[in-house]
Amino acid sequence: MKIVAECVPCLIKRCSYEAGLVNPDKIEEVVKLATEMLEDLYSPEECSASVATEVHHAVYTLLGGDPYADIKKSCNQVAMSLVPRAEKLISSDPDPLKAAITCAIVGNIFDFGIAGSAQDPEELGRTFDELYSEGIHIDDTEKIKKYLMEGAKVLFFTDNCGEVVFDKLLCSELKKSGVHLTVVVKGEPILTDATRTDAEDLVFSEVADEIMDTNAFAVGLDFDKITPELLEKIETADIIISKGMANFESFSERNYKPIAYLMRTKCRPVADALGLGTELNIAKLIE
Secondary structure, eight states: OBOOTTHHHHHHHHHHHHHHHHOGGGHHHHHHHHHHHHHHHOOTTSBHHHHHHHHHHHHHHHHTSOTTHHHHHHHHHHHHHHHHHHHHHHHHSSSHHHHHHHHHHHGGGOOOSSTTSOSSTTHHHHHHHHHHHTOOSEEOHHHHHTTOOTTOEEEEEOOBTTHHHHHHHHHHHHHTTTOEEEEEEBSSOOTTBOBHHHHHHTTGGGTOSEEEEOSSOOSSOOTTTSOHHHHHHHHHOSEEEEESHHHHHHHTTSOOOSEEEEEEOOSHHHHHHHTOOSSOEEEEEEO
8 A cells, every 4th residue: 555645644643652652751752753754755656554664663763662562461461351252252153253253353443543543452342342243344254265275375464462362263263164374473563563472472373373473673564574484475375364454555565365354444545545434344355
């Protein structure tokens, strides 16, 4: 997805939010840095995720670490408290895979500092039932299922902490189809995204045949920095499952198919790129 004008104030707002988490006295300095960088980086020919990666890297360097470290722990804790509720919904549904996909999409509100996201980790606990009851507005789950045959190579790109707890429930359902499942997390802490530490803490080895990472600090995926092994997985997968908006921003710049985008459309530019409205739960397959 190419960057658009609306992305600029959103990115600056998120950088300001990050500074507030670490040291509110640095907000003005961070905003100045982000604004100056965007003056040089902004071009309608650039991928939105690539621009965001450069800006966030500079902000993280200025702030001296991961501003989301505490929030990510809270997100996983809140999500874990909801697992019994989610498991009951999945096990009691005549279509447990679709129910698991719905739970995983609802978890996508675990995102902070942007419009359409949660205000605090506890928000999902307050709104889970309401968001789940919305169902999937753009629902290609039946199309997705045809790729989940015995032995199929499924590549699953995770997104946020908290959300990744529900991803594990979805991965468990995917494995029931007999697929070979590779789960991919971020190579370094970036935003609220899950890393190997989260995958290990949540024991993803119980539901995945293999766990890989993106090998870089990157919003979404930096195709120039992924390992040859991961690139081969992408190119030979029978289906790619991509969680969240940032992964969409990256993958939509390439032509890998089939790919299933599971997310909530939290911002207008992403929704427009998909030809959809905002605040929708989507399971959209591109073939």
